[in-house]
Amino acid sequence: MQKKETFLVNRLKSVGFAFKGMLILIRTEASIKVQLFITIVMTCAGFYFDISKSEWMAQFIMIGIVMSMEGMNTAVEYIADFIHPEYHKKIGLIKDVAAGAVFIASIIAIIIAGIIYLPKFL
Numbered sequence: 001m002q003k004k005e006t007f008l009v010n011r012l013k014s015v016g017f018a019f020k021g022m023l024i025l026i027r028t029e030a031s032i033k034v035q036l037f038i039t040i041v042m043t044c045a046g047f048y049f050d051i052s053k054s055e056w057m058a059q060f061i062m063i064g065i066v067m068s069m070e071g072m073n074t075a076v077e078y079i080a081d082f083i084h085p086e087y088h089k090k091i092g093l094i095k096d097v098a099a100g101a102v103f104i105a106s107i108i109a110i111i112i113a114g115i116i117y118l119p120k121f122l
């Protein structure tokens with residue numbers, strides 16, 4: 001019983017730390033702010049064009065992937081700046097690759113948005 005409570009308390013604490021991390025991202029990262037704005041716009045567009053259940057799912061999956069990738073990219077940037085604050089070719093490469101991962105997700109998100117919304121204009 002004691003062990004189970006400790007496990008639960010630890011899980012709750014982890015959720016608290018994760019929530020704190022999410023707030024830090026929203027408060028400090030310009031890209032996350034932009035993505036949140038895009039999320040609001042796309043949600044309004046979803047209601048306006050009355051998109052289907054599967055279109056809502058595709059839209060939110062892509063929003064989730066892009067924003068999570070952005071969060072991981074920020075974490076990589078923090079690690080890189082912490083372990084090597086000075087200029088280094090390898091740090092540049094590491095940051096570029098992490099940013100590239102966000103870029104891939106963003107391109108797919110734009111393609112999915114095109115698949116959902118372009119037919120509504122044609």
Ligand SMILES: Nc1ncnc2c1ncn2[C@@H]1O[C@H](COP(=O)(O)OP(=O)(O)OP(=O)(O)O)[C@@H](O)[C@H]1O
Binds near residue numbers: 074077087089093
């Ligand atoms: N210490 C470094 N050494 C070498 N190149 C670096 C270094 N820091 C940044 N760069 C280069 O500058 C680019 C931008 O890095 P920066 O840390 O400013 O990210 P950012 O543009 O602020 O990203 P985000 O908008 O996602 O926060 C990197 O992708 C890399 O090419």
